[in-house]
Amino acid sequence: MREYYITKNDSGQRLNKFLEKAVPRLSGGMMHKYLRLKRIKLNGKRTEAACRLAEGDRVQLYINDEYFEQVREEEAFRRIKTPRLTVVYEDENILLADKAPGMVVHADEKGDSDTLIAHIQAYLYQSGAWNPDDAASFAPALCNRIDRNTGGIVIAAKTAEALRILNDKIKEHELKKKYLCVVLGRPSPPKGRIENFLRRDEKRKQVTLHDRPVPGAKTAKTLYRTLASTKELSLVECVLLTGRTHQIRAHMASIGCPLLGDGKYGRGDRNRACGETGQLLYSYELTFAFESDAGALQYLDGRTFRVRRIDFVQKYFPDFRF
Incomplete structure (x- = not known):
């Protein structure tokens, strides 16, 4: 039997999403079979794949050890010794990064793994803010993306709950850029x-x-x-x-x-x-303009963040101040 203790980083997501990452060798079909057979339980009781996890929950898996045997290729963030990252703002839930022009946010079709998300994860890992071995499912993730040659503010969620909330707010146009x-x-x-x-x-x-x-x-x-x-x-x-x-x-x-x-x-x-x-x-500027309750991120409502410097503005309009 394997047991996972749900931390704050893992809370707010569906059980099936948690299991997809925590036990990648467990197929969707087998997961649903084991749920029916009560070999996957939540806090010792029968549960459903769509159940939302909360901090403090315990997920118990009475399944074969073969599902936990895996050899993972070294994650990109582990290869980064000195993260190239400019942090505009950070708290326990989110991180706002000032992406430099020329950097991709995620690996592209060319296979470039020197990405913004890798540098964010390396920064959080090296600072002790995130330990992938303690959070079996959730890894810090980006909420928005911008083109390779465009610079500016990119939002990273440090918890599953923050990612879910921000994805909803972006969809409802409650973040102004x-x-x-x-x-x-x-x-x-x-x-x-x-x-x-x-x-x-x-x-x-x-x-x-x-x-x-x-x-x-x-x-x-x-x-x-x-x-x-x-x-x-x-x-x-x-x-x-x-x-x-x-x-x-x-x-x-x-x-x-x-x-x-x-x-x-x-x-x-x-x-x-x-x-x-x-x-x-x-x-260059991001405002959180929530029109409905934002739960754990409500404290961000009305706050505006700006980058401190833009090289091309200094180059072509050195006297301009914003």
Whole structure:
């Protein structure tokens, strides 16, 4: 018999999700069979796969030892000796990281394992805030993601409960994000709203914009305002009212002001002249604006967090302060 004691990190998730990670060799079919046979119990009693776990619960498994025998490849975070991580904010439930442009958040199709989540896990592991051997199921996880060449705030949940709450709040648009970008030219008008329909082309990894609904397209809405301008460039703040792929990049290009450095929607000649190989776009501000109870994260309601420095702002608009 194996017994798992549910810690705060593991609480709030369904039993089946816990078992998928704690006992990866146990198939879904066998799990349901053993639940029916009462060979998997919760606090000594019969339970269901959908049961939500609470801190202090005990999960007992009366199953063969073969399900616990496993040889795992070394996790990516264990190979990181010095985490590259800028922490904007951290408490017992969440961590806000300032992702540098050029870093991927998760392993991509190229198999890059030098990821933001790996560095976050390494940081928490080395600081003693997270011990994967004590929490058999839950590992710190990202709640949102941004493109490789976009920088800015990414949210990591340190507990299963925090991940569940934040996923719900993001889905309900109760987290507000602001972006800064450097664009070519001057937007006209300097402040406005862009609204149309955006369709993603999976093969080309690019999006197209349409004035009318077309098959596969979704509504895309962006608010923008110009903060500063030079003869050739403008610093623009954007607020996403919808969160579509490449939305800011495509929308600013649609009004004749593509992002500097953007290889998909921008101007290659201007990018090369300035030596920019990635879009100058940063998710610089995050506000928790809960419209309903957030449970264990209610204390975050109304709080706003910003990054301290953006290199491309200092480079092209050194006198600007935000």
